[in-house]
Amino acid sequence: MRGFLLGIIVTLVVVFGGGYLWVSGGHVDSRALPNGPSQFERRTANHAMDEWVDAHAPKQDNPFKPTMDNIMDGSMVYDKNCALCHGSLKQPISQMRTKFYPPVPQLMNFTPDDPDANLFYVTKYGIKLSGMPGWDGTLTDDDIYKVYRAFYRDQPFVRLQPPGTWPSTQQVRGSNYCDLGFKVDQERGRVIVISAIDNITRGAAGQAVHNFNLMMGFPETQGLDLVPLAP
Numbered sequence: 001m002r003g004f005l006l007g008i009i010v011t012l013v014v015v016f017g018g019g020y021l022w023v024s025g026g027h028v029d030s031r032a033l034p035n036g037p038s039q040f041e042r043r044t045a046n047h048a049m050d051e052w053v054d055a056h057a058p059k060q061d062n063p064f065k066p067t068m069d070n071i072m073d074g075s076m077v078y079d080k081n082c083a084l085c086h087g088s089l090k091q092p093i094s095q096m097r098t099k100f101y102p103p104v105p106q107l108m109n110f111t112p113d114d115p116d117a118n119l120f121y122v123t124k125y126g127i128k129l130s131g132m133p134g135w136d137g138t139l140t141d142d143d144i145y146k147v148y149r150a151f152y153r154d155q156p157f158v159r160l161q162p163p164g165t166w167p168s169t170q171q172v173r174g175s176n177y178c179d180l181g182f183k184v185d186q187e188r189g190r191v192i193v194i195s196a197i198d199n200i201t202r203g204a205a206g207q208a209v210h211n212f213n214l215m216m217g218f219p220e221t222q223g224l225d226l227v228p229l230a231p
């Protein structure tokens with residue numbers, strides 16, 4: 001029996017010790033470029049992260065209402081701190097997208113469907129062994145929550161332009177999107193908001209489909225998630 005146990009211990013030491021020596025001995029590619037993570041790495045890491053975040057993120061709704069002020073604050077925080085890696089409406093696919101290991105999710109095309117509190121938690125503390133920084137100490141908790149308000153995540157067809165840029169009809173043509181841009185007029189204490197829609201798709205025809213979906217209990221976006229014709 002003692003010999004058997006000893007055998008197990010020696011095997012474990014050889015396997016783990018050997019593995020450690022192999023990894024630390026320079027056999028693992030440490031470059032972020034040009035390879036992306038394998039399916040296995042991706043799945044294991046994402047699963048481990050989801051479980052941790054689910055267990056530790058605060059259990060609360062986003063404390064900020066989708067008021068114009070909160071949305072503007074959030075979109076400014078995003079533009080200044082996150083757009084470089086995660087993309088902006090002006091440049092929906094950031095050049096940094098594939099420069100990290102794992103690559104950076106492009107949040108203009110895809111916002112994770114996790115609750116805001118989970119996204120808040122990920123943003124506050126960052127993601128280990130990735131290029132995602134923890135923003136604790138740089139941004140306040142309020143700033144981070146407002147970023148997620150600015151995404152209009154409950155409004156799939158509304159897209160907010162970064163501050164100082166205006167929406168254009170070209171960017172919504174042939175789609176059901178409503179793009180919004182705003183500017184703060186400090187002198188007169190006003191906000192100027194401009195929106196752009198394609199009046200044919202987003203107009204009566206899109207409305208009819210939208211209403212039909214709502215009346216029949218279909219997903220709101222069914223048949224309407226069309227990509228704009230340009231650019």
Ligand code: HEC
Nearest residue numbers: 081082085100102103104105112119122123127130131132
């Ligand atoms: C220096 C580049 C960089 C900056 C700046 C950055 N991020 Fe990230 N972010 C990343 C990378 C890389 C990942 C992917 C990490 C992963 O998949 O493990 C990521 C992942 C995320 C995720 C997780 C997405 C998912 O699929 O669950 C969220 C949410 C996020 N970032 C939000 C933000 C916010 C909000 C800001 C600004 C306050 C920000 N990030 C700034 C690089 C960045």
